[in-house]
Amino acid sequence: MKILNQMAKALNMNSEDIKTLFELEGMQSMRMNYYPPCPQPELVTGLCPHSDPDGLTILLQVNEMEGLQIKKDGIWIPVSPIPNAFVVNIGDILEILTNCTYRSIEHRATVNTKKERLSIATFLFPKLDGELGPSPSLITLENPPKFKTIGVTDYLRGMFSRELNGKSYLDAMRI
């Protein structure tokens, strides 16, 4: 919540919009990923390209093995693990709330021949009965809403019924 509040502040966004969605009844889930060593890593994807569908993801590269990559200007760039540091990724919901000011990051995980890789991701989701759309405090005539507003439950239902495929679900939410 501290990180989200600071991010809202930087945009002059009404921080109540973030608080209402995430603070009291927001949900945090955790995923542990295990990528075994692979004799032919060039034939295999550890985790296919996707952006996280949540608000904010906090990720630990547990055993400090390379593997996480982000897509920047169309190029895959490795995110080298830093001991005892978390990676903080912007998810699709923050892109929607901020009407595209903060962009969710497309990422993937590769495997290698040498050693297993472990990561732990925590995902911050809004409350189920919330409404998800661009924050009204950021909308002006010059900056009209770029995404539809829908209920969080409908958003999650749509998300779970799709394959992980780049930022395609976010694109489906665009006006």
Ligand SMILES: O=C(O)CCC(=O)C(=O)O
């Ligand atoms: O293993 C990683 O570093 C990435 C994991 C990830 O992107 C996810 O769990 O959503």
Ligand SMILES: [Fe+2]
């Ligand atoms: Fe992810």
